[in-house]
Amino acid sequence: MRALTYERFGGPLSVSDVPEPELPADGALVRVLASGLCRSDWHGWMGHDPDIAVFPHIPGHEFAGEVVAVGSAVSGVAVGERVTAPFVYACGLCSVCRAGDGQVCPEQTQPGFTRPGSFAELVVVERAATNLIRLPAEVTFGQAAALGCRMATAFRAVVHRGQVQPGEWVVVFGCGGVGLAAIMVAAAAGARVVAVDPHPAARARAERLGAMVALPPSSDLVERLQELTGGGAHVALDCLGSPEVCRDSVLSLRGAAGRCRWACCSAGRPRCRWAA
Amino acid sequence: MGLLLGGPTPLPMGRVIGWELTVLGSHGMAATDYPELLSWVAEGRLPLQTLLADRAPLSLAEAAEALPRMGQQAGAGILLIDPTRA
Secondary structure (H helix, E strand, O other): OEEEEEOOOOOOEEEEEOOOOOOOOOOEEEEEEEEEEOHHHHHHHHOOOOOOOOOOEOOOOOEEEEEEEEOOOOOOOOOOOEEEOOOOEOOOOOHHHHOOOHHHOOOOEOEOOOEOOOOEOEEEEOOHHHHOEEOOOOOOHHHHHHHHHHHHHHHHHHHHHOOOOOOOEEEEEOOOHHHHHHHHHHHHOOOEEEEEOOOHHHHHHHHHOOOOEEEOOOOOHHHHHHHHOOOOEOEEEEOOOOHHHHHHHHHOEOOOOOOOOEEEEOOOOOOOOOOO | OOOOOOOOOOOOHHHHHHOOOEEEEOOOOOHHHHHHHHHHHHOOOOOHHHHEOOOOOEOHHHHHHHHHHHHOOOOOOEEEEOOOOO
16 A cells, blocks of 8 residues: 655655555555645654654644444444544553543553654554444534544534533633634533634634634733633643643633633643644 | 653642532544544535645655655644555
8 A cells, every 4th residue: 555654753654655554454445645744743753752663754634534344353334334443543442441541541542643644545443442433424524634633623622621611711722733722612512602812824824713812922921811711721721831831721721719710731641732 | 642652741730629610531532432523524514625734645655755754844734645546
């Protein structure tokens, strides 16, 4: 099959014929019909990710496509089904997975990082019973690939972790891929969204996607946010990942006089740095 | 949610304690939680089209040229690859 590969970090990227991946008994082989190009792929190529250790390496971790083969131990999955998968392949067996938290499975593998990814004609989804996601007919392959790590990460942070309610104030720091996705999700959830980013183009994009206002960082940023939100945000999201933003996201929150407030910062096993 | 590189990060924990704030991590999403997200997409609640770069999907060869530029690109929209394109 044709695939995009590199032999060393920072080295040439080439497209060539490589052997088709082996199909594990509990896996599925998917023909990739759309794959997102993410800043995490660049981080991987640059050598920022110790999980990439086998070369030539095929990057790519946000994809959608059709099932072309299933392993002998997989039932209930048909060839031709339209599918996607999370960028973390959970084992489906450990106590973390059984509790429904496969996104932080300690036995996880990751396409495009610990194993060959989706910048290829074919990609393996390990533990298909756990990790294959069927696409509704209304969702295109391109849309599903565009969800990728950024939209799934943003959706979980806003809806499940932040539990954003209609009318609440949400401050999103960093308007890259995951930040813009968080703005879209928070606006769709009915929140009043304030975005922060140093780049005018990113701020303009944030406002088009549903932010009421987008501010550049400044020395009085925290005070401005506290004032703008009438006493602080209900939820602040660090979508950049810097110590300064972590600090400011905490300081932009309102006190817990009424109900719980949240800041989402990174924790656990990092992967999707902020997607482009 | 943004990933912190390079060791432990100091937080204003005095504020967290005094104002009873909650600090949460978030990292991806399990497959079992995707149907809710996909239903938002199917219902048109998330205008994904506006996140996409305004261009046709890249071939693998075009992606090979685009990947090294991902480090500096900002706000240009999501690039999609179609590996079936020659």
